Amino acid sequence: xxxxxxxxxxxxxxxxxxxxxxxxxxxxxxxxxxxxxxxxxxxxxxxxxxxxxxxxxxxxxxxxxxxxxxxxxxxxxxxxxxxxxxxxxxxxxxxxxxxxxxxxxxx
Amino acid sequence: xxxxxxxxxxxxxxxxxxxxxxxxxxxxxxxxxxxxxxxxxxxxxxxxxxxxxxxxxxxxxxxxxxxxxxxxxxxxxxxxxxxxxxxxxxxxxxxxxxxxxxxxxxxxxxxxxxxxxxxxx
Numbered sequence: 001x002x003x004x005x006x007x008x009x010x011x012x013x014x015x016x017x018x019x020x021x022x023x024x025x026x027x028x029x030x031x032x033x034x035x036x037x038x039x040x041x042x043x044x045x046x047x048x049x050x051x052x053x054x055x056x057x058x059x060x061x062x063x064x065x066x067x068x069x070x071x072x073x074x075x076x077x078x079x080x081x082x083x084x085x086x087x088x089x090x091x092x093x094x095x096x097x098x099x100x101x102x103x104x105x106x107x
Numbered sequence: 108x109x110x111x112x113x114x115x116x117x118x119x120x121x122x123x124x125x126x127x128x129x130x131x132x133x134x135x136x137x138x139x140x141x142x143x144x145x146x147x148x149x150x151x152x153x154x155x156x157x158x159x160x161x162x163x164x165x166x167x168x169x170x171x172x173x174x175x176x177x178x179x180x181x182x183x184x185x186x187x188x189x190x191x192x193x194x195x196x197x198x199x200x201x202x203x204x205x206x207x208x209x210x211x212x213x214x215x216x217x218x219x220x221x222x223x224x225x226x227x228x
Contacts, residue, residue: 034214043111043218044201055216087152094212095167098152 002026002090006099012107013078021102023071023088031067032092038085038101047086048073078104109134111202111219119196119226125189129202129219136160136183140205142215143176143187145198153198157205158185192226199223 003026013019023033035048046055048064051071061076075082083106088099115127129141143155156166158176166174175188189196200222203215 036215036218041220043220044203044215045218046214046216049214089152089214091207091212091214094165096154096212096214098154100151 002093004099006102010103014107019075021073023099025069028068029090029092033071034089035073036087113219113222125192127187131183140207141185142203142205144201147198194226197226
């Protein structure tokens with residue numbers, strides 16, 4: 001099983017600032033990585049797949065990068081609706097695994 | 108647009124079987140894979156298993172012996188049964204549309220809101 005590790009666990013950011021979230025895989029997953037956003041009481045939302053492809057309707061302020069074992073999700077200018085939990089998920093191995101999540105909170 | 112909604116008992120006794128149903132509205136359940144995913148309190152998300160409308164299933168080896176996933180295309184629903192539950196199975200359970208194909212697994216593009224199932228006597 002591929003272990004996904006996200007850092008930091010919590011990221012305190014002011015509105016309008018840039019947020020950088022990290023995700024590391026225990027072995028190479030090529031570019032087979034997705035990112036999700038989850039808000040309280042809502043269904044998780046797909047943000048990114050193939051490491052850097054935005055899902056339908058996702059604003060351009062969200063960008064993804066990386067390959068192999070190191071990945072980054074960047075939110076260029078945080079809006080109020082972006083304060084949420086973010087998860088990465090690998091699909092290089094048929095047993096899909098997720099990171100523990102990064103909470104982006106208002107500073 | 109397509110929406111998913113989980114339903115089922117919120118409380119299950121230890122050693123019994125947890126049963127959940129996911130209702131898919133706004134689109135057909137056919138032609139997609141459908142997965143169950145869970146998140147125990149304070150822990151990460153765990154993929155449980157998937158089903159295709161043909162009845163093809165696969166599940167996480169960590170749970171495989173206890174998991175049954177089925178589909179009812181006439182009702183546009185799919186279901187999860189997890190047998191012999193313990194407190195460790197307490198979690199928020201999500202259903203999700205799985206973009207996998209017969210040869211390759213991928214991501215989950217639509218999710219339900221999740222339902223909390225507590226295992227306790």
